[in-house]
Amino acid sequence: MDNLNKLFEETLRDVYYAEKAILKNLPKMAKKASSDKLRSAFEEHIDQTEEQVGRLEQIFESIGKSARGKRCPAIDGLAEEASEIMQEAENETVRDAGMLAAAQAVEHYEIARYGTLAAWADKLGMKDAVRLLETTLEEEKETDMKLSDLALSEINIEADAGGAAGKSSRSASRNDAARASERRT
Numbered sequence: 495m496d497n498l499n500k501l502f503e504e505t506l507r508d509v510y511y512a513e514k515a516i517l518k519n520l521p522k523m524a525k526k527a528s529s530d531k532l533r534s535a536f537e538e539h540i541d542q543t544e545e546q547v548g549r550l551e552q553i554f555e556s557i558g559k560s561a562r563g564k565r566c567p568a569i570d571g572l573a574e575e576a577s578e579i580m581q582e583a584e585n586e587t588v589r590d591a592g593m594l595a596a597a598q599a600v601e602h603y604e605i606a607r608y609g610t611l612a613a614w615a616d617k618l619g620m621k622d623a624v625r626l627l628e629t630t631l632e633e634e635k636e637t638d639m640k641l642s643d644l645a646l647s648e649i650n651i652e653a654d655a656g657g658a659a660g661k662s663s664r665s666a667s668r669n670d671a672a673r674a675s676e677r678r679t
């Protein structure tokens with residue numbers, strides 16, 4: 495990689511891989527969600543992610559490259575964390591809070607990547623790519639805000655109440671899990 499064009503291409507492949515991974519993981523998270531609102535937020539984001547994949551494919555086409563992903567260890571790590579949370583949470587409200595926080599970590603990764611790609615596309619004079627990347631960037635920001643609102647208005651409150659109601663010695667760690675997700679929100 496010795497120029498910005500190449501770096502742009504490689505990063506485009508990174509985010510393409512990430513979007514495909516997200517498409518695989520979102521249905522699993524939607525299935526595990528106990529809150530109807532959280533489930534529909536995940537389901538809505540599946541449709542959005544499909545459109546985002548389509549936009550990336552348009553950019554690949556515009557630069558004459560085949561749409562091909564490049565393994566992204568960052569997104570694999572975030573997905574692994576999400577599945578750990580799904581397995582380890584001992585009640586469904588805490589699981590919801592953990593999954594929501596995991597989804598936000600993914601959104602933040604995507605916001606970082608799309609912001610960078612849009613800036614590079616602008617530098618490289620790729621007007622159409624800038625427009626497509628910024629459209630996705632705005633969607634990711636909106637999704638992140640929606641998740642924050644849902645966490646603060648419902649999910650964290652329910653997770654905290656669920657933990658406080660528990661009489662077992664695990665109730666303290668349930669509260670910790672809920673508070674940890676609040677900090678990340």
Ligand SMILES: [Fe+2]
Binds near residue numbers: 513516543546634
């Ligand atoms: Fe995305």
